[in-house]
Amino acid sequence: AAGVIQSPRHLIKEKRETATLKCYPIPRHDTVYWYQQGPGQDPQFLISFYEKMQSDKGSIPDRFSAQQFSDYHSELNMSSLELGDSALYFCASSLDGTSVDYNEQFFGPGTRLTVL
Amino acid sequence: LAKTTQPISMDSYEGQEVNITCSHNNIATNDYITWYQQFPSQGPRFIIQGYKTKVTNEVASLFIPADRKSSTLSLPRVSLSDTAVYYCLVGDPQYSSASKIIFGSGTRLSIRP
Numbered sequence: 001a002a003g004v005i006q007s008p009r010h011l012i013k014e015k016r017e018t019a020t021l022k023c024y025p026i027p028r029h030d031t032v033y034w035y036q037q038g039p040g041q042d043p044q045f046l047i048s049f050y051e052k053m054q055s056d057k058g059s060i061p062d063r064f065s066a067q068q069f070s071d072y073h074s075e076l077n078m079s080s081l082e083l084g085d086s087a088l089y090f091c092a093s094s095l096d097g098t099s100v101d102y103n104e105q106f107f108g109p110g111t112r113l114t115v116l
Numbered sequence: 117l118a119k120t121t122q123p124i125s126m127d128s129y130e131g132q133e134v135n136i137t138c139s140h141n142n143i144a145t146n147d148y149i150t151w152y153q154q155f156p157s158q159g160p161r162f163i164i165q166g167y168k169t170k171v172t173n174e175v176a177s178l179f180i181p182a183d184r185k186s187s188t189l190s191l192p193r194v195s196l197s198d199t200a201v202y203y204c205l206v207g208d209p210q211y212s213s214a215s216k217i218i219f220g221s222g223t224r225l226s227i228r229p
Contacts, residue, residue, distance in 0.1 A: 004159075033216060033217070035217075035219075042201075042203070042219040042220065042221060042222060043154075043160065043217070043219045044219070045216045045217060045218060045219075048216055056216050058216060088157065090159045090160075092159070092160075092217075104150075104162045104165070105160075105162065105217060106162070107158075107159025107160050107161065108159055109158065109159060110157070110158070110159055112157075
């Protein structure tokens with residue numbers, strides 16, 4: 001079965017550089033979520049999109065932005081990178097909960113971002 | 117979203133049954149209880165979800181008492197590959213704007229040979 005695809009899987013950047021992470025949800029899934037997981041920490045919700053519109057916002061820094069495109073893939077743009085941005089970034093997708101019994105989220109393998 | 121409390125860590129041995137209990141005293145009427153599993157450097161994976169009584173699938177069982185203020189994830193005959201962090205979540209899955217997952221401190225389960 002198709003899973004969530006994230007690219008790149010690994011990314012190394014210098015401080016103050018920019019980075020773009022991509023997420024391709026499971027086909028027919030209309031909702032995408034982004035999570036950040038720092039070393040030894042639990043995943044933290046950043047932002048979500050439903051049908052290409054932002055549906056919820058969590059602890060996402062102002063330096064970060066994201067969008068969902070017409071083909072439902074999503075990109076997380078990160079600017080002015082800081083050392084503290086080094087983390088695993090997970091994308092998850094689901095089918096909107098209003099149409100199914102429960103909106104199980106399917107997580108991708110993550111992008112490991114290292115800021116030097 | 118209802119707050120959950122679960123043990124920080126647990127140890128067990130291969131072949132044993134492991135039960136992880138989660139407290140959620142403020143669970144709302146429409147809330148479901150969901151468990152996710154996360155292996156190191158991998159994305160969390162849905163294990164099981166339930167509303168009341170008992171739910172069983174090929175991976176685990178979920179026991180929910182009548183008052184729903186707690187729940188127990190049961191892993192039968194664990195193996196080394198069950199070593200992971202287990203997260204208990206409570207929320208209304210049909211309320212899309214609340215469908216983000218707020219991960220609390222999960223239970224770090226270590227299985228020994």
